[in-house]
Structures are given as C-alpha cells and as structure tokens.
Amino acid sequence: MKELVKDPVERKQKNASPLPYHGWVGPCEQVSLLYVGFGVRDASNYDSVKNFAQLMWPDGHPQFSDTIHTLATQMEELNKLVWLMLIDSYGLEEESLKMIYKTLVRMMKYMSPSPGEYKSGLHSHTDKPVSTLICEDQISGLEVEVNDNQWIMLSNLSPSSFIFVVGDPLKAWNNGRLKSVNHRVMMSGDKDRYSIAAFVIPNEGTIIKTPKEFIYDQHPRLFKDFDFMDFFHFAFSDLEKLIDSGFQDHFFLKFRWETAMEEGLELVFQILASSKFNSCFFHEIFLYLDFYN
Numbered sequence: 352m353k354e355l356v357k358d359p360v361e362r363k364q365k366n367a368s369p370l371p372y373h374g375w376v377g378p379c380e381q382v383s384l385l386y387v388g389f390g391v392r393d394a395s396n397y398d399s400v401k402n403f404a405q406l407m408w409p410d411g412h413p414q415f416s417d418t419i420h421t422l423a424t425q426m427e428e429l430n431k432l433v434w435l436m437l438i439d440s441y442g443l444e445e446e447s448l449k450m451i452y453k454t455l456v457r458m459m460k461y462m463s464p465s466p467g468e469y470k471s472g473l474h475s476h477t478d479k480p481v482s483t484l485i486c487e488d489q490i491s492g493l494e495v496e497v498n499d500n501q502w503i504m505l506s507n508l509s510p511s512s513f514i515f516v517v518g519d520p521l522k523a524w525n526n527g528r529l530k531s532v533n534h535r536v537m538m539s540g541d542k543d544r545y546s547i548a549a550f551v552i553p554n555e556g557t558i559i560k561t562p563k564e565f566i567y568d569q570h571p572r573l574f575k576d577f578d579f580m581d582f583f584h585f586a587f588s589d590l591e592k593l594i595d596s597g598f599q600d601h602f603f604l605k606f607r608w609e610t611a612m613e614e615g616l617e618l619v620f621q622i623l624a625s626s627k628f629n630s631c632f633f634h635e636i637f638l639y640l641d642f643y644n
C-alpha cells in the first residue's frame with residue numbers, strides 16, 4: 352500500500368471503474384483530504400488482482416497479487432461464515448440469502464492530521480454493499496455511532512480482528528432487524544492509518560428480497576424488493592444520500608478470526624436467538640447489536 356500511494360497520479364488514475372467506489376479516490380473535499388483508496392473488483396479471482404497490479408507496477412508485483420488474492424479469498428470465506436451464522440440463527444435455509452456477487456477489496460490510507468488535530472478521514476455513512484469486513488493495521492480511527500451523535504472509537508483491536516459491518520441491503524433483507532451502523536473514520540496523532548475492506552457487491556440484476564419469515568403482523572414489510580445495482584448507483588449519485596441515508600442504527604460485530612468457528616459461532620447463535628440485549632463481551636469477541644424487539 353505504501354508503494355501504491357507513492358505511484359504517480361497518472362498511474363493511480365488507471366485504477367478506474369464505471370462502478371461507484373470501485374476505483375482510486377485521492378484526497379478531496381467530498382471524501383476527505385486525508386483519504387486515499389484503491390479498489391480491486393472481484394479480488395478473489397487471481398486474474399483481477401493481477402490486472403490491477405499490472406496497471407500499477409511495470410513488473411506486475413507478483414507478491415502483491417499473491418497477498419491480496421489470498422486475503423480476499425479468506426475474507427470472502429469469513430463473510431460467508433457470518434452469513435451462515437445469521438441464516439442459521441434465524442432458522443432459515445441457506446437459499447434465503449443466496450446471490451451471485453463479487454468481492455471488492457479496497458485498500459485505504461488515512462494520513463495523519465496536523466499535530467493536535469482530530470480530523471475526519473472518511474465522512475459518516477452506512478455501507479451500500481450487502482456487508483463489509485474491515486481489518487486495520489493497529490492504528491485506530493474507525494468510529495461507530497451508537498446513539499444519535501454519540502460515537503465510539505473501536506480501539507485496541509487485535510491484529511487478527513475483523514469488523515463485520517451490515518450494509519443497507521442486509522438490513523433490508525431481514526426487514527430491519529439488523530441495523531446498518533453509521534460509521535466514519537476520525538484521525539488524530541502522528542501516524543498514518545491503513546485499512547483493507549472486503550465488500551460484497553452483488554452482480555448486475557440481483558434483486559434484494561425480504562424472505563416471508565421476516566414479515567409478520569408485528570413487523571410488517573419495511574422495504575420493497577429492489578435491484579441492488581439501481582440502489583448502488585442511486586446511493587452514490589449524490590454524496591448527501593451517503594451521508595444521511597436514513598439507514599442509521601446499529602449492528603456491529605467484531606471477532607477474532609481464529610475463535611470465530613468455535614466460540615464465536617456458539618455465542619452468536621445464543622445472542623441472536625435472545626432478543627433483548629445491547630452489548631456483550633466474551634473473550635476477544637465484542638458484539639454490538641440492537642434489535643428492535
């Protein structure tokens with residue numbers, strides 16, 4: 352990533368895409384003067400990563416391609432695991448959350464602000480992809496809105512922590528039971544922050560539908576079926592919509608990769624099965640969930 356950021360602008364501009372938030376974004380007023388991000392669509396496919404690397408470096412940087420491809424593949428698996436936990440906790444069939452998608456990997460650098468400053472690195476937003484996994488390089492900065500305008504910073508994450516963020520389409524899928532959290536990046540101190548996020552981007556033509564099991568008298572349908580790509584383009588067509596999309600509220604789940612299988616699954620099942628709770632600590636696992644019932 353450090354090498355990428357040093358590339359000349361003309362080369363970074365080659366990381367372009369017709370899809371929103373898929374390409375290079377340099378420091379700018381709309382996002383943040385501290386933000387730099389690169390995107391690799393379909394990053395669990397080796398050729399996509401190789402194509403990206405060939406655009407960025409004359410020698411194609413095989414080590415970069417191998418690393419990002421491996422990471423993307425594993426993050427994709429981890430995301431599938433979380434989806435399975437969700438489906439299972441609701442007692443649904445796997446089919447109920449099945450879609451064809453690509454994993455978009457974004458590599459981000461947030462530059463440290465001037466001494467003494469506490470400055471935005473990424474404006475507050477909810478995620479438009481179905482779900483997101485984020486890992487960071489030990490420099491904190493990611494904040495979550497837990498109540499109206501009350502933010503908590505996710506700090507001291509272990510190097511093996513991943514943060515799972517529910518996107519607006521996942522909230523729509525389960526009729527608003529899971530909340531898509533409003534989050535942002537705030538920078539202070541003298542160290543730059545690096546993070547990598549894997550986003551689930553359904554293929555063209557995917558319709559997000561709420562299964563009938565989530566719709567009943569006390570919880571009438573909240574969202575119409577919608578075409579993911581239409582929504583995605585619409586959400587990015589105007590930055591204001593991103594900042595205040597009305598999809599606020601919370602669902603945040605952070606857990607250790609290694610423990611996810613054993614303790615994590617168990618715990619998540621238990622917690623999802625019970626309805627009244629706000630937060631819960633268990634070993635390295637932190638869950639922040641807020642159900643409306």
Ligand SMILES: O=C(O)CCC(=O)C(=O)O
Pocket residue numbers: 457459473478485487493534535536546547548
């Ligand atoms: O870099 C991070 O920690 C968060 C990035 C993020 O929220 C996003 O790209 O949607």
Ligand SMILES: [Fe+2]
Pocket residue numbers: 476477478483534
């Ligand atoms: Fe985000």
